[in-house]
Amino acid sequence: MNCSIFVPSHITGFFEIRDNDNPIKKGSRGAGVVMDKGVITKTEISDGNGVQIKINGKIDVRNATITEKTIEIIKRDYNLDNKKIVITHDVDVPIGAGFGTSASFALGAxxxxxxxxxxxLTFNKAAQIAHLAEVEMKSGLGDVIGALSGGLVLRLKEGAPGIGVTDKLLLNQSEDLYVISKCFGEINTGDIIEDPVHKERINSTGRDLLFKLTSDPKPENLMKLSRKFAEKTMLMSSEVLEAVVILEEETIGASMAMLGNTAFAISESPDTSIENAVVAKLNHSGLKFL
Known part of the structure; x- marks a missing residue:
C-alpha cells in the first residue's frame, strides 16, 4: 500500500510567537507565502517491521528526525507493530533555510x-500530528497550517489545523504571481524561537503587523511589513540584505524568509538577475494528494 502527497513550501514573512502549555494550541500568528515547489512524500507500508526514511534518494539522519518524530507521535495512539514503513521525501527547495521543509516532511508522513x-482521523486531526511534531522538535510554529492554506497566507490565530485560523489575501492580478528566493544557508529555528532575546524582539516587532496587513490586505503591504520585521528583529545577514535590495528593484517587494538565511520576493515576473535563484509560481491550493 502506498500514498504520494505534495506539500508546498511555506515561507513566513513576519510572525509573533504565541506560547501555550498545550502544544496543539501553541504556534504563531503572522503572514507568509506558499510557493508551488516543495516536497513530494511517498509512503509505503507493508507487513514487516522497521522504518526507513530517505530524502532525495539518500539516508539523511539529521533531516529525517522530524519524520521520525511524526511516526513516534502516531505510535502513541495507534499500533504500528508488524508494519514496515518506507518514506521517501523528494525535495526541490533548500532544507533548513526558511522554506518550511520540516512541516512538509511531517505533513506528508x-x-x-x-x-x-x-x-x-479526519484530515485536520492527521495534520495536527504534524504540528505536534514541529512544536516538539522546535522546528516550526506555523508552517503546517500555512502550507495547507496556500496563497498569501494570514495566520490570524495560532495553533494546529482545526485550532488555528487562517485567511489569505484576495488577489485581483490577471497574471500569476511568482515567488523568487535565494538561499545562502541554514538557520536553526529552535536557536531563534527559544532564545529569550530573539523572542522578545520578534514578539514586540511582530505583534502589530498582522493588524496593519488586514487593514491594507495587498501583496505590496505584506512585503513592506515583512521587510520592516526583518530589519527590526536584526535577523538579516549582510548577504541576504544585499539580495533583498536587488530583488526590491525587480519585484513587488522582498525580505528575509523566517527563519532561514534566505531572501525572498513576490513578483509579477519569473525573471531575476539573482543567480541560482529558486523561482516558483504562487501556490493557491495547498497540499495535494497525487
Missing amino acids: SLGISKILDLP
Whole structure:
C-alpha cells in the first residue's frame, strides 16, 4: 500500500510567537507565502517491521528526525507493530533555510500513514500530528497550517489545523504571481524561537503587523511589513540584505524568509538577475494528494 502527497513550501514573512502549555494550541500568528515547489512524500507500508526514511534518494539522519518524530507521535495512539514503513521525501527547495521543509516532511508522513492504514482521523486531526511534531522538535510554529492554506497566507490565530485560523489575501492580478528566493544557508529555528532575546524582539516587532496587513490586505503591504520585521528583529545577514535590495528593484517587494538565511520576493515576473535563484509560481491550493 502506498500514498504520494505534495506539500508546498511555506515561507513566513513576519510572525509573533504565541506560547501555550498545550502544544496543539501553541504556534504563531503572522503572514507568509506558499510557493508551488516543495516536497513530494511517498509512503509505503507493508507487513514487516522497521522504518526507513530517505530524502532525495539518500539516508539523511539529521533531516529525517522530524519524520521520525511524526511516526513516534502516531505510535502513541495507534499500533504500528508488524508494519514496515518506507518514506521517501523528494525535495526541490533548500532544507533548513526558511522554506518550511520540516512541516512538509511531517505533513506528508502523518497524512500518508493515516490514509494508508485508514486510521480513525479526519484530515485536520492527521495534520495536527504534524504540528505536534514541529512544536516538539522546535522546528516550526506555523508552517503546517500555512502550507495547507496556500496563497498569501494570514495566520490570524495560532495553533494546529482545526485550532488555528487562517485567511489569505484576495488577489485581483490577471497574471500569476511568482515567488523568487535565494538561499545562502541554514538557520536553526529552535536557536531563534527559544532564545529569550530573539523572542522578545520578534514578539514586540511582530505583534502589530498582522493588524496593519488586514487593514491594507495587498501583496505590496505584506512585503513592506515583512521587510520592516526583518530589519527590526536584526535577523538579516549582510548577504541576504544585499539580495533583498536587488530583488526590491525587480519585484513587488522582498525580505528575509523566517527563519532561514534566505531572501525572498513576490513578483509579477519569473525573471531575476539573482543567480541560482529558486523561482516558483504562487501556490493557491495547498497540499495535494497525487
